[in-house]
Amino acid sequence: MSNNVNPLLKVSNLAVSFDTVEGSINAVQGIDFELNKGQTLAIIGESGSGKSVTASVIMGILSCPPGRIKSGEIFLNKQDILKLSDTDRRELMGNKIAIIFQDTLSHLNPVFTVGAQIAECFEVHKNYTKKESWDKAVKLLDRVKIPNPHKRAKDYPHQFSGGQRQRVMIAMALALEPDIIIADEPTTALDVTIQAKILELLAELRDERNMGLILITHDLGIAAEVADKVIVLKNGKIVEKGTLKDVFIKPKHKYTKELMNSIPGKFNQKYKRNDNIDTNPILEVKNISKSYDTLACDNINFNLFRDEIIGIVGESGSGKTTISNLILRLIEPSSGSILYHGRNIFDFDKKELFNFRRKVQIIFQDPFASLNPTMNVFDIISEPWIIHADFIDKNLHQEKIYELLTSVGLQPSDSKKYPHEFSGGQRQRIAIARALALNPEIIICDEAVSALDVSIQAQIINLLKDLRNKFSLSYVFIAHDLPVVRDLADRVIVMKSGKILEEGNVEVVFNNPGNPYTIDLLNSSPSVEKLLSN
Amino acid sequence: MRKYLSKRILSSLLAITGLFVMVFFLARLTGDPGHLYLPIDAPVEVRKEFSEKHGFNDPIYIQFGRFLEDLSEGDLGYSLRKERPAIDIVLEAIPVTLSLAAVAMTIALFGAILIGSLAAYKPNGLFDRISRVVSLTAASAPDFWIAITAILVFSVSLGWLPTSGIGGLPYWIMPIGILVIRPLGLLVQVVRGSMITALSSDFVKTARAKGVKEKKVIFKHALRNGLLPVITVAGDQAAAIANGAVIVETIFGWPGIGKLMIDSIMQRDFAVVQASILITAIVILSINIIIDIAYAILDPRIRHK
Numbered sequence: 001m002s003n004n005v006n007p008l009l010k011v012s013n014l015a016v017s018f019d020t021v022e023g024s025i026n027a028v029q030g031i032d033f034e035l036n037k038g039q040t041l042a043i044i045g046e047s048g049s050g051k052s053v054t055a056s057v058i059m060g061i062l063s064c065p066p067g068r069i070k071s072g073e074i075f076l077n078k079q080d081i082l083k084l085s086d087t088d089r090r091e092l093m094g095n096k097i098a099i100i101f102q103d104t105l106s107h108l109n110p111v112f113t114v115g116a117q118i119a120e121c122f123e124v125h126k127n128y129t130k131k132e133s134w135d136k137a138v139k140l141l142d143r144v145k146i147p148n149p150h151k152r153a154k155d156y157p158h159q160f161s162g163g164q165r166q167r168v169m170i171a172m173a174l175a176l177e178p179d180i181i182i183a184d185e186p187t188t189a190l191d192v193t194i195q196a197k198i199l200e201l202l203a204e205l206r207d208e209r210n211m212g213l214i215l216i217t218h219d220l221g222i223a224a225e226v227a228d229k230v231i232v233l234k235n236g237k238i239v240e241k242g243t244l245k246d247v248f249i250k251p252k253h254k255y256t257k258e259l260m261n262s263i264p265g266k267f268n269q270k271y272k273r274n275d276n277i278d279t280n281p282i283l284e285v286k287n288i289s290k291s292y293d294t295l296a297c298d299n300i301n302f303n304l305f306r307d308e309i310i311g312i313v314g315e316s317g318s319g320k321t322t323i324s325n326l327i328l329r330l331i332e333p334s335s336g337s338i339l340y341h342g343r344n345i346f347d348f349d350k351k352e353l354f355n356f357r358r359k360v361q362i363i364f365q366d367p368f369a370s371l372n373p374t375m376n377v378f379d380i381i382s383e384p385w386i387i388h389a390d391f392i393d394k395n396l397h398q399e400k401i402y403e404l405l406t407s408v409g410l411q412p413s414d415s416k417k418y419p420h421e422f423s424g425g426q427r428q429r430i431a432i433a434r435a436l437a438l439n440p441e442i443i444i445c446d447e448a449v450s451a452l453d454v455s456i457q458a459q460i461i462n463l464l465k466d467l468r469n470k471f472s473l474s475y476v477f478i479a480h481d482l483p484v485v486r487d488l489a490d491r492v493i494v495m496k497s498g499k500i501l502e503e504g505n506v507e508v509v510f511n512n513p514g515n516p517y518t519i520d521l522l523n524s525s526p527s528v529e530k531l532l533s534n
Numbered sequence: 535m536r537k538y539l540s541k542r543i544l545s546s547l548l549a550i551t552g553l554f555v556m557v558f559f560l561a562r563l564t565g566d567p568g569h570l571y572l573p574i575d576a577p578v579e580v581r582k583e584f585s586e587k588h589g590f591n592d593p594i595y596i597q598f599g600r601f602l603e604d605l606s607e608g609d610l611g612y613s614l615r616k617e618r619p620a621i622d623i624v625l626e627a628i629p630v631t632l633s634l635a636a637v638a639m640t641i642a643l644f645g646a647i648l649i650g651s652l653a654a655y656k657p658n659g660l661f662d663r664i665s666r667v668v669s670l671t672a673a674s675a676p677d678f679w680i681a682i683t684a685i686l687v688f689s690v691s692l693g694w695l696p697t698s699g700i701g702g703l704p705y706w707i708m709p710i711g712i713l714v715i716r717p718l719g720l721l722v723q724v725v726r727g728s729m730i731t732a733l734s735s736d737f738v739k740t741a742r743a744k745g746v747k748e749k750k751v752i753f754k755h756a757l758r759n760g761l762l763p764v765i766t767v768a769g770d771q772a773a774a775i776a777n778g779a780v781i782v783e784t785i786f787g788w789p790g791i792g793k794l795m796i797d798s799i800m801q802r803d804f805a806v807v808q809a810s811i812l813i814t815a816i817v818i819l820s821i822n823i824i825i826d827i828a829y830a831i832l833d834p835r836i837r838h839k
Contacts, residue, residue, distance in 0.1 A: 094744035098744075107736040158838070
């Protein structure tokens with residue numbers, strides 16, 4: 001922080017627009033910031049805020065057209081890199097500035113070995129022989145803690161797990177010891193315990209090599225864990241910037257305050273479920289097991305009561321989704337039963353199953369993939385009524401759709417629109433309206449808010465709470481994001497490798513976890529609270 | 535990889551066996567195979583004698599047994615017109631067609647990769663627009679018309695190239711040129727499409743972020759991925775030529791398998807037709823296996839399945 005006079009990176013008055021058929025869109029509108037050696041700058045913003053565009057411009061990979069840099073200067077070690085020729089600029093890429101992307105499966109070339117992809121950095125920028133480059137690549141894999149690096153270097157990206165692929169990506173970015181690493185949502189697709197390890201590794205390498213780290217994220221928790229400085233972007237403009245503590249503890253701008261309030265896991269406005277209203281569970285999951293090649297779920301037991309929200313947390317491969325598929329009776333169990341009002345759903349005949357299907361609905365994670373793009377909202381919501389024709393008279397469809405749309409916070413006029421005309425949060429509202437169409441008793445939310453921005457996430461969680469109170473629903477809320485579960489659920493089940501490790505009242509489990517894995521999960525989960533309590 | 539290949543080869547062998555059975559029964563479905571083997575104007579006595587000589591009066595399972603026995607010895611019957619074993623005639627014709635197919639497809643494939651990749655680099659740029667119009671025209675132009683026009687222009691009017699026959703380089707130019715046109719046009723479109731997808735992939739961004747030069751980004755990172763659909767279409771096109779470049783062989787008098795088949799059908803030389811079908815089937819199945827191998831080499835994800 002001593003050399004504030006000559007920052008490592010200085011971005012001033014950067015403005016970028018995109019030329020589209022509907023005219024020019026100003027994605028970034030005059031932003032300024034500085035980054036010093038050994039520092040981490042977090043760029044926080046929701047989708048469309050311009051954070052990834054900013055990263056692309058600094059990196060030099062913005063596609064022009066349709067992108068256009070309208071104004072601005074980017075100084076790297078006092079040299080304006082936007083004025084460089086393509087060849088000079090390419091010299092810097094990977095060499096002085098490197099980037100780590102989010103979705104590693106698509107960002108690594110599927111047809112080349114990871115060793116070759118890392119070694120390519122040396123072949124491009126240094127005059128190393130093939131052998132030298134390869135040996136360096138193996139060393140880097142070792143540095144990012146890939147076990148057995150000699151052998152693994154010859155493997156292809158699809159043979160690695162998500163966390164390992166992210167390590168490969170980091171190794172590639174580190175190859176030429178750049179001055180700056182840009183990490184664009186580096187851990188978004190990863191499980192919390194792996195996320196914690198990746199963030200730890202990044203911080204370790206930053207300190208080891210005295211690099212500048214630009215961390216682009218929508219997750220305030222992650223920023224709170226690693227950043228020194230923060231800028232908050234909204235609609236291409238910086239609304240707030242400062243040190244981490246200033247921004248997080250004393251946010252000045254209305255939007256930042258709103259963001260801080262949206263952070264899940266605060267235990268605010270909790271609806272207290274009365275445990276005594278009903279003693280008979282709607283759903284009893286009894287000794288259920290399902291095995292594919294491996295045991296996906298192993299002797300699972302739990303009950304779901306009327307009006308209750310049960311959270312199921314666990315990392316990928318823990319068996320969460322298998323349970324949701326079993327409850328929906330989309331798959332048959334290897335053993336065990338699920339009782340719905342005392343009757344085993346796997347013994348249902350065709351007619352009983354048909355009636356059961358009305359009562360259990362699901363909301364999926366990806367609001368873009370889960371709505372048919374060729375159907376308008378009216379058709380999407382009314383489709384269940386065509387299958388269950390006795391549920392409602394055809395003349396009443398319109399009236400009922402208006403009612404449903406209003407209760408999920410949309411306009412009746414939206415019924416004529418198609419999914420692509422809505423934002424992610426609005427689409428999830430449509431999916432919720434569709435789930436509500438048949439007056440279900442149970443709604444399974446399979447990572448239903450994971451793909452949404454934090455402020456939208458908070459809105460959808462509030463909507464789910466309101467709907468539960470209004471329609472007396474029970475939710476099975478499946479999530480990997482612990483704070484969200486803490487906000488919404490009454491009871492929580494912690495799963496790992498197909499087994500239930502811990503179950504109990506949400507407040508008890510979160511404040512006083514009994515299982516070491518739960519403790520590990522809670523510690524790994526990046527949280528703003530830790531920062532605030534310091 | 536080895537498991538994957540042996541599986542593919544086994545299923546091809548099954549297909550060939552099925553084809554053998556089908557060819558045998560097809561000849562007998564229409565009634566007395568003597569009608570197929572003999573010229574249309576053969577007298578009744580000759581037919582009778584022929585049937586008895588070849589055992590066409592025996593029960594069908596005995597005939598099938600004999601057919602398999604002959605087959606195992608490589609005997610696919612006797613050409614009545616040329617009075618030689620049918621297999622020998624076919625084996626003389628197939629290399630002619632295969633060399634035409636190999637040369638034409640190599641030119642078409644490499645041409646298409648170059649043109650298609652450059653067109654995909656700047657979609658809707660000038661080069662892309664020109665190549666789109668030209669490739670569409672090439673893919674849809676009728677080859678018999680081009681062949682006749684080419685003979686009129688280059689052989690009759692200009693006298694640069696021979697009208698037909700086989701021999702040195704000048705004899706190859708027009709047949710190859712015409713065989714290349716359609717696959718080239720088609721392949722340019724496929725390469726362009728798959729390269730646009732490949733070039734907008736995330737891993738191309740990663741390569742650029744490493745500072746890889748554009749030429750390498752296109753022809754190394756994107757092309758290796760973009761080639762997969764191209765290989766499939768190229769294989770189909772190669773199979774189509776191997777199946778008999780009928781028009782080109784007929785017009786230019788090349789003694790390939792296509793011309794042989796047409797001639798044998800016209801002359802009702804059934805044994806030759808039957809042998810041609812079997813041999814081309816084997817060639818086409820081999821091309822398919824080569825495509826599968828190419829796929830597995832290009833894409834490690836297939837190799838590891």
